[in-house]
Amino acid sequence: MPHSRQAPLSIDFAIVGGSIAGLACAYSLASAGHRVRVFEKFTGRPTNSAGIRVPPNLDRPLREWGLGAKLDFHAHKTARTDCFHLEDNSHQGFVLWHSDILHESGGVFCTMRWDALYDMLFELATSAGATVTYGARTVGLAPGTEKDQRPTLAFADGSTYTADVVVGADGVNSTIRGLVTENVGPRAGSFEPEAMTAYSVLLKTKELIVDNEQDYRKVLFESAVDTSVWTSDKRWIMAFPIARGEEYSVTLYCHDEYASKETGGPDGLDYVPTSSLDYTGFHPIAIRSFSLGTNAMRVSYRNILVEDWVDPSSRILLVGDAAHPSLPLSIHGQSMAVEDAIALGTLFSRLMRRDQIAQLLDGFQEIRYERCKFVHFSELATVRNVSLPEGEEREIRDINLRRASLERNDETEDEATLLSQWEAIGSVFGHSARDAADEWWVKWGTLDQRTSVFDAVKLGMGMQVQEVTQSS
């Protein structure tokens, strides 16, 4: 269960966007005792889906939310990642995900369909009492007044809804963001492509194994027992099994000059024919395999940094991709959205008075901002590594990978690999959003209670002094 704690004061939350962040927040807040309504512009359950990677920091909280059996059914555990050159399909080496070390994080690394996660969160949110309204496109949002601080949402059909707090979970092209802050600009000072695009196809494993002309799986996925990456200059392909091994999710990532100029659909995603993509320099096997999917889901990314997640009236909050846009079809898009939900639910399970709302929303940004930034930079480091141009740095990467692979063909790892995995697990995968929120509460949230006690003591002392004065 997410919280054994029920908030002493229940308030109304309106969540704009009913995808991963919106549904996860709806569950976390509803199970802390709040009244939650989700407004989603899609007219029903979304039909677009590619594969997702579920890192331990997503797997663990989902299991804590009681989704273990469903995860075991839908997810494919990742034990190793093989690397190949995209130009000639030669094998570079592999990385083993050491099970003992992953175990320390309390979760596993796995892969599954995005819509399987969506369905799980939808069921959780609605069974906790949240309501989801489809076909509700938010077109406006009016902050509250001094007299009534509650913000009011306006929908495309002319209707409105007023809540104590509005949560903008409306994705990378968020409408709510423009109403919260003007402080949005490109992230600077790091390796960060200005634009990136991911194209993803879902292939039936059966079709890969049995093909009229060639056994594609044997060729492209020769060593691809698990997750595989084909690396190249500013482009790479990642493939992994999903849906109990019945499907393969294959994604082509491009940045800068190879990225599409269009921004994709209004949600940052749409579909394009695979025949329209630029495969210059790819091995023919990679081109044929990718083209087995006729249309690819396209997700685009622009380098955006959102400085303020809470509006000046302290009643509107951004979460998920609206607050911290993730790289397209990245490892951590979903995990950061669910961590946001846990932190928000944990904080608001402490709510006692309406005048605490501002403090809790600020606390949310304080807890989540640096964490999301850190995880984003760790993903960028991986992106950089798999998309290095030809040259010395790429050769060193390949030598290290080959050497590491030769030294182990089972789970007996060299110390350096163990140490680096240990560090990755501790800092990225081992994070607990609930612990972070609880720690913040102990440090800051109880401050006004402590102040009240202190004031009461002072007041008591004052009365004593008065009494003494009077009696003397």
Ligand SMILES: Cc1cc2nc3c(=O)[nH]c(=O)nc-3n(C[C@H](O)[C@H](O)[C@H](O)COP(=O)(O)OP(=O)(O)OC[C@H]3O[C@@H](n4cnc5c(N)ncnc54)[C@H](O)[C@@H]3O)c2cc1C
């Ligand atoms: C249909 C869909 C399929 C996806 N498939 C994958 C996938 O296969 N793999 C992957 O890694 N990532 C996928 N993503 C992206 C992934 O969900 C996010 O990167 C990440 O999980 C963060 O989620 P989010 O909820 O913050 O944003 P998003 O998932 O982008 O959700 C934003 C939601 O807000 C809704 N919305 C936007 N504007 C409004 C408005 N004005 N009024 C009401 N609602 C609004 C959108 O319709 C959407 O449902 C998908 C997203 C969507 C919407």
